Amino acid sequence: MDLSAFHPVEGESSYAICAFCRRGAEQVDELVAGHDAAMCGDCAAVLHDEVQEQRQAWLRDRIRNLPTPARIHGWLDERVVGQEQAKRVLAVQVHNHYKRLALRGMHDAGVVPGKANVLLSGPTGSGKTHLLRTLAHRLDVPFTVVDATTLTPAGHVGEGVEAIAQGLLRDCDWDPACAARGIVYIDEVDKLGGADADGNGVAVQQALLQLLEGRRIPVTGPRGGRLSMHTRDVLFVAGGAFTQAVETAAPAPGFVRPSAPGVADDPAQWLLRQGLIPELVGRFPIHAALDAVDIPAMRRLLVEPPDAPLRQMAALVADEGCALEVTARAQDQLASNAIARATGARGLRGEVERVMLDVLFELPGRADARGVVVDVVDGEVRAELQVAQRAAC
Numbered sequence: 001m002d003l004s005a006f007h008p009v010e011g012e013s014s015y016a017i018c019a020f021c022r023r024g025a026e027q028v029d030e031l032v033a034g035h036d037a038a039m040c041g042d043c044a045a046v047l048h049d050e051v052q053e054q055r056q057a058w059l060r061d062r063i064r065n066l067p068t069p070a071r072i073h074g075w076l077d078e079r080v081v082g083q084e085q086a087k088r089v090l091a092v093q094v095h096n097h098y099k100r101l102a103l104r105g106m107h108d109a110g111v112v113p114g115k116a117n118v119l120l121s122g123p124t125g126s127g128k129t130h131l132l133r134t135l136a137h138r139l140d141v142p143f144t145v146v147d148a149t150t151l152t153p154a155g156h157v158g159e160g161v162e163a164i165a166q167g168l169l170r171d172c173d174w175d176p177a178c179a180a181r182g183i184v185y186i187d188e189v190d191k192l193g194g195a196d197a198d199g200n201g202v203a204v205q206q207a208l209l210q211l212l213e214g215r216r217i218p219v220t221g222p223r224g225g226r227l228s229m230h231t232r233d234v235l236f237v238a239g240g241a242f243t244q245a246v247e248t249a250a251p252a253p254g255f256v257r258p259s260a261p262g263v264a265d266d267p268a269q270w271l272l273r274q275g276l277i278p279e280l281v282g283r284f285p286i287h288a289a290l291d292a293v294d295i296p297a298m299r300r301l302l303v304e305p306p307d308a309p310l311r312q313m314a315a316l317v318a319d320e321g322c323a324l325e326v327t328a329r330a331q332d333q334l335a336s337n338a339i340a341r342a343t344g345a346r347g348l349r350g351e352v353e354r355v356m357l358d359v360l361f362e363l364p365g366r367a368d369a370r371g372v373v374v375d376v377v378d379g380e381v382r383a384e385l386q387v388a389q390r391a392a393c
Contacts, residue, residue: 122290125344190240193275
């Protein structure tokens with residue numbers, strides 16, 4: 001218990017009696033006083049032990065109530081199609097990370113697991129950011145995404161690594177204690193080691209090392225005030241496409257070999273060859289690869305997740321009193337067109353919006369509208385507004 005707010009009582013005064021045991025100053029070895037009451041040293045020790053026991057009980061309950069890896073995997077299954085290996089890796093590491101935070105505060109914890117940041121490799125649109133955003137939402141922890149290529153060293157014009165802490169604080173209403181248990185996703189980390197004449201890339205990597213190891217970062221608050229947060233308990237996840245092949249006989253220890261062609265078999269070696277310093281690569285001991293999204297997976301993404309593009313479009317059309325019907329061949333064609341965009345799952349929304357543009361322009365205010373049908377006509381996906389037939393005169 002922090003007794004810094006108390007001061008010793010000398011002589012007789014209105015604070016010469018312990019407010020807990022009611023003993024006077026002459027009956028105890030030490031008596032300290034606050035603004036309105038006093039406490040003897042014996043009662044302070046008892047209160048300290050009780051507070052610690054309650055904290056230990058709270059931590060034990062917290063560990064028991066932590067979502068299991070299987071439950072976390074189930075959350076990801078609801079929102080992300082496929083990517084089984086990446087889901088398992090993230091489920092285990094996120095569970096262990098938050099268990100470590102609880103165990104660290106327990107006196108009888110024994111061996112506490114060390115922190116293990118995660119590296120994800122996979123092509124654009126394979127779901128790296130979506131996986132982490134889903135995890136942060138379900139765990140109710142702050143989350144921020146930073147593009148590694150936009151970071152600059154301290155003292156240079158641009159976004160410094162302090163912006164990472166600022167993003168976490170912004171996501172939890174500027175509460176430093178809450179932000180310190182958040183999740184940070186550093187995207188495009190595979191491009192951070194690109195050649196630059198002034199050495200900024202290496203300087204940014206060195207600045208990131210301090211965040212990954214854990215240090216207190218001063219941040220400017222929303223009204224110009226100064227805040228600080230510690231990054232020791234933040235879970236960092238880095239991601240990149242890793243599209244350049246690496247000639248290795250076997251994956252490095254701790255790496256999960258990607259199953260998709262064109263993804264680097266050894267992300268660590270690829271990062272080193274691209275100019276990332278070994279210290280940064282070593283801060284991400286856990287690795288998993290995401291597969292490129294193929295047509296069957298893209299078709300599932302159209303309709304299965306709660307935020308699937310066709311589900312959202314059906315809800316939008318339903319607000320106008322109409323039903324949306326999308327034929328199977330139209331779904332297949334939408335999936336193929338999205339693949340052709342080479343932006344992964346992100347291309348789905350663009351395809352759906354493109355096809356529905358004219359209907360969405362006409363539908364509001366049409367009292368005779370009865371439904372919308374999306375089908376393939378002359379090799380193209382088209383949406384047609386169905387209207388009520390007028391009665392013959």
